[in-house]
């Protein structure tokens with residue numbers, strides 16, 4: 001991607017659907033990774049609340065705080081030249097009444113320098129989305145499997161209620177969301193929703209019929225500890241490579257072969 005590539009804004013992101021351009025989105029949590037992903041031409045970077053699981057080692061996304069999200073998002077936003085940068089609103093920051101929600105989302109954008117927030121929810125969150133959009137805060141919605149509701153849903157399960165999924169997606173679009181993530185839903189339902197909506201749908205475990213795709217970068221790079229979902233395609237094995245590099249370093253130090261003459265200052 002040329003270093004002078006034009007910045008993706010919320011309107012240009014939305015326009016990609018009309019132009020028939022598939023959207024590639026990934027998560028990012030730190031400066032060097034964000035810089036590489038941006039240079040690779042990823043269209044949007046999400047500081048997801050998966051930060052809790054893949055970086056902090058928590059069991060769910062629930063424990064991550066607003067301050068921690070801002071801390072990581074600020075590093076990502078500083079690295080990016082082209083991609084749209086979106087920050088997740090952590091649980092339960094958008095369930096606190098509209099004025100408190102606007103206050104928190106506003107702080108997240110001001111301090112992190114991201115361009116938009118993402119929040120989980122469908123028709124039930126339509127008023128919150130409309131309130132944020134009315135305050136000039138672009139919102140990406142997130143329907144289907146909502147990991148912040150893992151306890152209420154009874155686990156990370158495929159969501160199959162077609163009517164509800166369609167109603168939720170239409171409701172967030174009507175409320176002013178500029179895009180919607182569809183997580184863990186049958187591919188044919190996601191394809192139908194994508195055809196119904198004017199705003200882009202970004203799938204994760206939702207098949208190829210969405211307008212774009214998002215993955216957790218640690219999953220794609222093979223850095224996630226433990227099991228990754230079936231819908232992930234691993235493009236690298238950096239976890240294994242990291243461990244092997246550290247093992248080689250330990251062996252060299254213990255054998256007295258590091259540092260060698262070329263790494264020694266005279």
Ligand code: KIV
Nearest residue numbers: 027048049050181214
């Ligand atoms: O938090 C996150 O990383 C997400 C993606 C899985 C879409 O919401």
